Amino acid sequence: MTGKPIALVTGGAQGIGYACAEALMEDGYDMILADINAEGVAAAAEALGAVAGIVCDMENVGAISAMFDQIEAAHGPVHALVNNAGIAMPGDFLSYNLAAFEKVINVNLRGVFIAMQRAAQAMVAAGIDGAIVNMSSINAQVAIPAIPAYCASKGGVMQLTKVAALALARNNIRVNAVGPGSIDTEMMAGVNANPDAMKMAMSRTPLQRMGTAREIGDVVAFLCSKKASYVTGETIYVDGGRLGLNYTC
Template sequence: MTKPIAIVTGAAQGIGFTCAEVLAEQGFAPVLVDVQEKVLTSAETLGAPGYICDMADPAAVKATFARIAEDHGAPTALAHCAGIAVAGDFLTCSVEDFKRVIDLNLTGTFVANQTAANLMIAAGIQGAIVNMSSIAALLANPAISSYVASKAGVTGFTKAASLALAPHNIRVNAVGPGSIDTAMMAAVNSNPAAMDTAMSRTPLKRMGTAREVAEAVAFLAGPKSSYITGETLYIDGGRQGLNYTC
């Protein structure tokens, strides 16, 4: 029996790579996509195909996904993990930097979802899409206003996409990580004061792991979540419910 194809974007490292790893363990055939050439090596470690693609370039996304479908078959799942954060002072942040984050994190999500969904529909596949939101969609940080805006957009877009694709039996959900021990959190890890601040608003008092996020992604991509769509599952160590600093 042929394994179902799962396209994983942002898969060269971190959460994206771990999502590919967990999806493989759960019976999917992952296809890794990233703008970094490193994705080819990462894919090789899983015995999976890898493709280099700038997810902020709509034409490149459409061409790459079409090539994946031609090479391996239409996807049954999309785990869309590609994204960036650009920190800076709100009053001096450039429009170019703001737009760069929106182009990848939000517009890129739309293009990836639309392209994958069209491939699923054309192949008669009742699939699942999982987008990468963030706790920042709900709890803002003024130093990363573009990231906050993009992830709030991903959460709202996920609901809209789930309604649009429900008639085709394609489910669309998202996960919203909190403080996860990845390269994006390296600056916090290396700064005891910043770590203390992060943990003061995390009731479980530790960073999450990429594996913990990936397990949630795999759940939402798989059959055990067959009646869940339009939701965002926050993996945040309890931060969303915290209304005081402990």
């Protein structure tokens, strides 16, 4: 034990999750990464110098509970939780598979609720003034027809963030969300490789570039810090101006 506060990032093996962990570590947290990718999370934890890399499927309620049991037994309760793990599973609306819809909701929304609840229970029991940041999306506000479950889940995350912030305010636990726009990660690799798709993406992005994973990580770290001590229940959209734009060209 180092005496530093503990932060847990789900979906931490790569991309936005790893960038969040980097930013939080620079702010003085001991990091724990969780991911469904066993090899990836082990490698990421070693590269970052995290105290642990844990395999966890955020669709599995029992696995989420076991993850927190493991963390608390070895390190004590977390001071900061970043619910970053998520999946999209695109498909045509008229033929969208119900099992796919349920899987996306289970990972992106139910898993967020279970992790928030479990982390908050331990924070309250230990008297920790904690911080929770959930990963929403601009698709909580604007929709894409090919990702119905993803859009529904991220809208749910936005509302669940508000609910948790109100419920936990009396315990000095702040709950916020971040809504990324077009971010240069593996999820956007297809757009990067397609000039027409990139042109369309840039037509709706006033800053005329994709964001970086670290730009999301820095906002997450801010929301976990004392600099955001009077911020709770908010979703901060990091989207290069996209939500303010009422036309494309």
